[in-house]
Amino acid sequence: MARIEKLSPHLADLIAAGEVVERPASVVKELVENAIDAGARAVTVELVRGGMEEISVTDDGCGMSREDARTAFLRHATSKLKSESDLAAIGTLGFRGEALAAISAVSRVELTTCEKGAELGTFLYLEAGEIREEEEVGCPEGTTIRIRELFYNTPARLKFVKKDASEGGFASAAAEKCALAHPEVAVTLIREGVEIFRTPGDGDLYSCLYCLYGADFARGLLPVDYTYESASVKGFVTRPEKARGNRTMQNFFVNNRPVKNRLLSVAIEEACRGSIMVGKFPSGFFYITVDPAAVDVNVHPTKSEVKFAAEKDVFDALYFGVKSAAQRPVETSAATFAMPEPTPVAEAQTLTEASAPAVRYAAPPQPAEKGFPVPAAPQRTEPAAPAAFISQRPPEAERTSVFSQTPASAYNVPTVQTKKEEPQGFAEREFRIIGEFARLYILVECGEELIVVDKHAVHERILYEELKSRRAEETVQVLLKPVVVNLSGEDMAVYAESAPLLAAAGFECEIFGEMSIVVRAVPLGLGREDVVPAVTEVLQAAANRRDALEERRDRVLHTVACRAAIKAGQKNALPELAVLVRRALFDPAIRYCPHGRPVKWSLDKKELEKRFGRSGNLA
8 A cells, every 4th residue: 555645736835835934024025025036126015913914015126917927826937047057146036936836825815916018917816826816907017915814724833923013023124134135125114004114225225224223323333345355245334332232133145135144143253353342242234245156045945044155255355344344443532530539438428529520521523424424522521429429420310329229328338347237148357448440440458458349340240139139110210201212123023022021120111113112111220321222232132032031031130230330431439439349348149240250359468479579578
């Protein structure tokens, strides 16, 4: 009895569809790429319920005849390949002839198309890949294709579909990729009847980025333009201080095709090594041009992965292009600080605003970037704030002191004696604060040791422990004026799944439009100027869905604590430094910052004497 049977055409189509159509985003990608291959100059994408109910793509391309429209939905039917030689140098985005067949196999499809110069167009209606209706219609030149009820005939697939907001975010990200890959095409995205973005289609990548991500993001980009041997690279890389917590904003395009390739990620990360913080990743938009015959795009069902014949040329072109851009000198505001004489901790509380030294800022003019002239910062003189507060940070009604959780008695710690009524676990010794180095490190004398305390690291750990031990409602401060945070499509998808994590960390947010959220409350100690970067970093920290929920929550708390902690160069009163020193020296829970860096480092007297060639009894 025969056990091996040939699959029915319909079942074979469903299996093939599983490789090409993973979610609505896959449909958007394939249909927009087909429109671009058809010579469209304008493409409009409309989504209903994140694309699960309807996806509509309209273009002004060449359109199709009635015969071509019928043939387009057959497997392996394409106008882009004629012979084996064409496969060796693919110049179009699509070429296999699988996308329309796979999409129509798992949905209901309406196609309206008209060739250039034709008087009438063609309308087709398909269910599960079979043509049910066909007629001539009057319609504009170009093509409109509507995909309805995706996966209606594959209920098992529906179990793995995420929320509408998440799927809509992924679909929006797919449309963004297509717009970035072809800035010469005007792409419009409409979700639930609301226009999300519209690119100009003028061929200028910078204006495309400006429309998609806004002026602030565009200002943080550095141009890349480099050629090495057979490969050339153009595009933009983000400034080192704009590095992200994941690789989601690393965008690579090979001959205007969006791709994923580990070699390309390694190239830009190696180029930025030493310029960005450990654990952060460079971002940018990199357009690589190589001979089509020197790149193989036929290695993955979704055509998202490629192989290069000359990997070294591509790596070196990208590496040196990004490295030269990242190391280009950027003028920054210069600040000169008048340092006061060291004051004993016991006397520090007598400092007043009148007696504190002034801080003078002399800021040179910033170079004007493309399209955005930046005015020179005016010179100003600001008095230092009273010793009881964190100075050099803008006073706001909603700001809470970074030491708000510290009891007032903690500021009364003498230099040479310890307090006995301390929490259990503290075993203090005498210490003396000598001063600060680089407005980041506190120099402390404790017994016969010289101890250097990283005030940012120790404060970050203190805040992290407080956030972890308290309920969210106990660590929240309401903003007097809510802050709107604009997000990318992928970040919106992450937010849809990670909103509880933000709430647990002390953020009170809600969706504000299709591509933004509004923040009404933040964790204690977080300044208004830190809201946007903090929310962005929190979403990046929560993006790794493979980690356990508790690990993702910890990373979110790490991010909040880091943003709210004392910054390098920030001026602090000696009583505040004393609080940090006491916790760093005597609290066993404060040994490392949440990222694993030590909070203090010590050098004993014997080591110093050895360094200076002194013996223990030499005066």
